[in-house]
Amino acid sequence: MSIAEVARLAGVSTATVSRALSGRGHVSAAARERVVAAARELGYVVSQAASSLASGRTRNVGIVLPYLGRWYFSSVLEGAQMQLMHAGYDVTLYNLAGNDAERRIVFEDFLLRQRVDAVIAVALELTEAEVANLHAIGKPIVGVGGPIEGVRTLMIDDVAVARLATEHLIGLDHRRIGLIGGDRASDADFHMPAKRLRGWHAALHDAGIEADPRLMAQADFTLQGGYAAAKQLFGAPRHERPTAVFAASDEMAFGAILAARDLGLSVPDDVSIVGIDDHDMAEFFGLTTVAQFPRQQGARAVDVLMAQLQPDDATAEDTPLPFELRVRRSTARPRP
Amino acid sequence: MSIAEVARLAGVSTATVSRALSGRGHVSAAARERVVAAARELGYVVSQAASSLASGRTRNVGIVLPYLGRWYFSSVLEGAQMQLMHAGYDVTLYNLAGNDAERRIVFEDFLLRQRVDAVIAVALELTEAEVANLHAIGKPIVGVGGPIEGVRTLMIDDVAVARLATEHLIGLDHRRIGLIGGDRASDADFHMPAKRLRGWHAALHDAGIEADPRLMAQADFTLQGGYAAAKQLFGAPRHERPTAVFAASDEMAFGAILAARDLGLSVPDDVSIVGIDDHDMAEFFGLTTVAQFPRQQGARAVDVLMAQLQPDDATAEDTPLPFELRVRRSTARPRP
């Protein structure tokens, strides 16, 4: 089943079939109609391989991410994939699984095989060499969730987000505000935890509150990690205990809510808790949080990419992504 | 950077380069060495498009799944992707997002573009037409997590798994054993919920216990859904309340644990709870569960596929996948 048979059936040349089906170049309405009819009748579908070889375009985008199982990553992926699919693009998935060996294979081998037109890197800091390799073969890159040197990137302002969450607590008259931040491992790739810590710090500072190091705990962005960290914070003697905690992700905040409960502390009467993300389960837990919108972030990354793939690319600046405070049941004024 | 330049530098023909690099056909050790050296020196990587066009092989496998965000699916995907990567294969991801329109596009368009050598369908029931289309273009299919007519499939024995979970409760002397099963929507694609219900039923029957319809609740396989369903069950007057509940997935079981807690019921003193999956958070919740191993299921699906891609395929039977009871803190004898 090749383009030649369609051409024969439609009574035109293969070039016309190609033009009619791909939408590139001019074809009379009549010819287009016959071609489409013939293609449908024969059940013809272009061979991507042949098309790619001839045109240099693959209609395929690589998406690289460090994990699959976490809400943020799978949501970005979902958003990007939908959008790409509607643009007729395939998605090739490269999951690094937090693993250096895999990473090398992906960047030194898979991505260079000319199978993708572009790559989207999610919450990944690429090395100069990685970026250079990709640029060398003319593949545009778009980053989501963290800045990459010399690459168009979509990200929320993590400092501002953390500041907003913390200021919400300050606005409720909390003074002893704890932090559940990222641990060293989770910071390695992106410094996002460091930024969220900075936002917390800045908000306190502006309110004239001194950051108490005993109120800072670290975790790995999982619910379990958040639980353990929160137990440490909440387990302190009463006058040292925070009346509120800012967790750098919703999953950790969920853990903190459960920890409070297990200690017999009421949320929000004894402790207020705020997170970042607006995870699917935030509503269920009644968690006050700063929403980011990962599905939209993924879709938006695709839009940016499509623009870059156009010859007349009027690449705009890096835009900060929207975020939004969602107040639910987990925060309130401290009990006097 | 094409094969011709490598050939020139190595002082051999392009045919020899191709053979040396792909491992197909015989090449003298000396020639291979020179080719490999030349390729490395030039930074040569094959063009997949050209290779595919010439050989008909794409070194690319499509993975189709109904959702991305749930633990089971993303775990299977992760397992399959790792395994494929190590075999030098790319993964093209088709996420249906529980959406019929997407599904049609995927099956009538994307998968037929000859971009994949095979497809793995996760927890999906394919229609006869969908299978036929794929077979017509010679693409092998492997199913994971549910039977597909005429297709090699890897799945756990859902009836047996549910029976095991329920028999664990019976063995602890529970008699009033509730069920949190799937709702109609979640059953549509795979009848997995129906099978797990059957297992529960069969275990009760064999123990001479009559299944009480008031002890059956339905949910959508989410934590929230499990919570709501469990509240219904646990909210019943004391003598009608189940002393134990079997939830058809761990996420629903987590919800049930939280529901019990919110009602002031102790797990396992007042109610025992058992799930299916061995979710990453099962340990954290102390949940007794029947483990299945989705990462391994994904990897295994790849092995089966690779075998089918060999000409000398000695396709074995459908093998039932392993599962295993993991007893933790959420189950105990009922309080007298």
Add this chain to the structure above:
DNA sequence: TTGAAAGCGCTAACAA
């Protein structure tokens, strides 16, 4: 074991 050469199926310049 190696090389020559004929495609694989499509796209895009160019000519008409």
Add this chain to the structure above:
DNA sequence: TTGTTAGCGCTTTCAA
């Protein structure tokens, strides 16, 4: 607007 045709870069048959 349409057709002719020369590749795109590789694999594989066939012959040596």
